[in-house]
Amino acid sequence: MKAREIMTRDVVTVTQSTSIAEIATLLVRNKISAVPVMSDDNRIVGIVSETDLMHRDETGTDHPKWWLELFLGADGRARDYVKSHGLKAENVMTHTVISVSEDADAANIADILESHRIRRVPVLRDGKLVGIISRSDFVRALANVDVGARDIKRNDATLQKAIYEQVQYQPWINAAFLSFTVKDGVADLRGFVDSDDQRQALQVLVEGVRGVRKVNNNVQRRPRQRVERRR
Amino acid sequence: MHVGHVLRSKGGEAARVRADDELQTAARLLGSRKTGLALVIDAAGRLLGVISAMDIMRAVGDRGADAAKMPVKAVMTSDVGVCCSQDSVQHALEQMVARRVRHLPVVDDGVVKGVIRLRDAVEFRVGEVEMEAEELRRYIYGAGYR
Numbered sequence: 223m224k225a226r227e228i229m230t231r232d233v234v235t236v237t238q239s240t241s242i243a244e245i246a247t248l249l250v251r252n253k254i255s256a257v258p259v260m261s262d263d264n265r266i267v268g269i270v271s272e273t274d275l276m277h278r279d280e281t282g283t284d285h286p287k288w289w290l291e292l293f294l295g296a297d298g299r300a301r302d303y304v305k306s307h308g309l310k311a312e313n314v315m316t317h318t319v320i321s322v323s324e325d326a327d328a329a330n331i332a333d334i335l336e337s338h339r340i341r342r343v344p345v346l347r348d349g350k351l352v353g354i355i356s357r358s359d360f361v362r363a364l365a366n367v368d369v370g371a372r373d374i375k376r377n378d379a380t381l382q383k384a385i386y387e388q389v390q391y392q393p394w395i396n397a398a399f400l401s402f403t404v405k406d407g408v409a410d411l412r413g414f415v416d417s418d419d420q421r422q423a424l425q426v427l428v429e430g431v432r433g434v435r436k437v438n439n440n441v442q443r444r445p446r447q448r449v450e451r452r453r
Numbered sequence: 454m455h456v457g458h459v460l461r462s463k464g465g466e467a468a469r470v471r472a473d474d475e476l477q478t479a480a481r482l483l484g485s486r487k488t489g490l491a492l493v494i495d496a497a498g499r500l501l502g503v504i505s506a507m508d509i510m511r512a513v514g515d516r517g518a519d520a521a522k523m524p525v526k527a528v529m530t531s532d533v534g535v536c537c538s539q540d541s542v543q544h545a546l547e548q549m550v551a552r553r554v555r556h557l558p559v560v561d562d563g564v565v566k567g568v569i570r571l572r573d574a575v576e577f578r579v580g581e582v583e584m585e586a587e588e589l590r591r592y593i594y595g596a597g598y599r
Binding site: 223363365390 | 476477480481483484485489506507509510511512513514515517518520521
């Protein structure tokens, strides 16, 4: 198994000047534990993880995401503190980023994660970020391995199920507004998403499902809802 | 406060697999339950070990796609620290820190009751500490007596 087969393709990134309040929000909203930091010319220059944010704290406690939630909590004291101190991604990020190529073998990646005691590793192609791999990607890869029938054409019902499973795993998309049908290996996507980025990412995701020959992307951007405010 | 209290307030049943289940089954369970750990139990509900995303990562690293057919017992961690419902939350926390783990199975009289997570335990302790602080403040300022 290669990096490209197991990596998560849709990676949330930030720039060096993103405030750590924004980063905390991104981590919690996207249910992720770190974001790569990109330079202006789109090179990866660092990574900010929960742990990096934690070290800003004076309490000396370990991990817990509850800290992040407190951070976003109603009273917002932590947020005010951070804002007033003007901390940005570049102030807290880990600079030495260990990365792998798309062709890296799963065995090497597992070794890297384990021996460096890191929880995720960016995947690069010609120095550009194309994905990220964490332990849960291995779990997902194994969950989706088509045992015994790997080279045999998968029937449409199996493909449809595989697509639903893949989409269900993605924290960035709400599957409730989407439907997928498959006929002769051609996947037809319908429904609504929040943005063009999501629409595009969905296409990439479904194209990556083994056995899908072609994707007809009929997904639309959901029209913004107008909120009637009562005076 | 006791571990059992945290288990009740957090409710969620821990993911469970059998030692002879295929690794793919365990991977699917972890994925659908969005958790990093499942308990491995026998027919009588006794704990045999745990299987984590880390164990699965190692297996996939070693065996690639063939890992899917391996039995859970081949890769699970059997040397697991446990606690019981009557243990204090503080005690459970100390065990997790000492063992560098984020989850601790809760076992009463040999029967698995669930899993206490580091996060839940910390959250709980924070709540307790805040309450103690509030009581102290009231005591000092005499609030509640007026």
